[in-house]
Amino acid sequence: SYITMGRALRKVVSLFDPLEDLVSEYDRREELRVQREEDEDDTPVKHTLEQDRLYRGFQELLKFVPGLKLALVNTHPLELAEIYSQLRKGAASAHGDDTGSVRAAMVEWVPKGTKEPLIATSRVNRGIEGEVTGPLICPVDYDLADPEVRAKIADGDSAFKITADQWPRGVYFNSVYDPADEEKGLFKSSSLVQTFLHIFTSPQSAVKFEAEDASGEENVRPAGAGPPRKKRKHRFSLSDALQWNEQDGDFDYVLYYNNIVDWFEASPGPIAQKKVDELLAWWDRYVL
Incomplete structure (x- = not known):
C-alpha cells in the first residue's frame, strides 16, 4: 500500500x-x-x-x-x-515509531551516570545539563567540564549558544574531538551506529553491537554514526525536549540534518569525497 x-x-x-x-x-x-x-x-x-x-x-x-x-x-x-x-x-507513522523507540533504547547505549540514571520513558536528566547527555550534546568548541562554561550555557549566554553550526561531541568516536584533525572519528560514535541498527535491523542487533576504535585496532564498547538521515534522531533522543519540534532552543534540527546530508552527499572536492567514501566503508563493516 x-x-x-x-x-x-x-x-x-x-x-x-x-x-x-x-x-x-x-x-x-x-x-x-x-x-x-x-x-x-x-x-x-x-x-x-x-x-x-x-x-x-x-x-x-x-x-x-x-x-x-x-x-x-x-x-x-x-x-x-x-x-x-x-x-x-x-x-x-514511521517517524513517530522511530523517534519513540530510539529515545527509550538510548539509555542502554550511553555511559552510566554516577548520579541519577537515565530512564527510558523520561526526559529527566537529559539535555545539555544532564550528567551523561550534556557532554554528548555539547558542541565541540565548548568545554563542558569547565564550570564557568557550563554556567554560561545554563544562563543562556549569547556567546555559548547550542546551535547546529557545530558538531556535538557525541557524534565522534568515544566523544573525543581532536582540534588538530576535526574530522578524526567524526560520525563514528557507537550510539549512532546503534541507532541505525535499532531502526533498520533489529533492537537486538543494536544491543549486541561492538565497534572497533577509529584505527580499527581493538574492540571497545564506546559511548556515544548511521546514515545521515538517522543522526537527527540520535541527537533528539539525548535532548530533554518533551516532544518533537524542529527547533530546540537555539538548535535548528533542519539545519543540523541538512549539514549532515551535505557533508555526505555534496562533497566540495575529491579529498573530501575520499573521506566520505572511507567513512561509508567503515560503516559498511557494521551495518551490512
Whole structure:
C-alpha cells in the first residue's frame, strides 16, 4: 500500500522535506530539460544545494514508490491527492515509531551516570545539563567540564549558544574531538551506529553491537554514526525536549540534518569525497 511505501519517506528519503517539494523539484528539472532541448542549449546547469538535495530525495523516493512517475502524469488530481495523503500518513507513522523507540533504547547505549540514571520513558536528566547527555550534546568548541562554561550555557549566554553550526561531541568516536584533525572519528560514535541498527535491523542487533576504535585496532564498547538521515534522531533522543519540534532552543534540527546530508552527499572536492567514501566503508563493516 502507499501507506507502507510512505514509511520510507522519513526513514531513508528525507526527514523534513515535504513530499510536494520533492515532486516540484522533479517537475522543475523536467520543464528545464524540455526547454533546453527546444533551445538547443547545452551549457552546464548549476543548481543550488537545496535543489540538489530535493532532487536526490525524489530519486531515492522512486526506489520505494516506483510507480510515482507514472502516477504524476496519468492520475486524476483528486486521486493523486489521496496517494500523497497515504504516503504522508506512512511517513508520519514511521517517524513517530522511530523517534519513540530510539529515545527509550538510548539509555542502554550511553555511559552510566554516577548520579541519577537515565530512564527510558523520561526526559529527566537529559539535555545539555544532564550528567551523561550534556557532554554528548555539547558542541565541540565548548568545554563542558569547565564550570564557568557550563554556567554560561545554563544562563543562556549569547556567546555559548547550542546551535547546529557545530558538531556535538557525541557524534565522534568515544566523544573525543581532536582540534588538530576535526574530522578524526567524526560520525563514528557507537550510539549512532546503534541507532541505525535499532531502526533498520533489529533492537537486538543494536544491543549486541561492538565497534572497533577509529584505527580499527581493538574492540571497545564506546559511548556515544548511521546514515545521515538517522543522526537527527540520535541527537533528539539525548535532548530533554518533551516532544518533537524542529527547533530546540537555539538548535535548528533542519539545519543540523541538512549539514549532515551535505557533508555526505555534496562533497566540495575529491579529498573530501575520499573521506566520505572511507567513512561509508567503515560503516559498511557494521551495518551490512
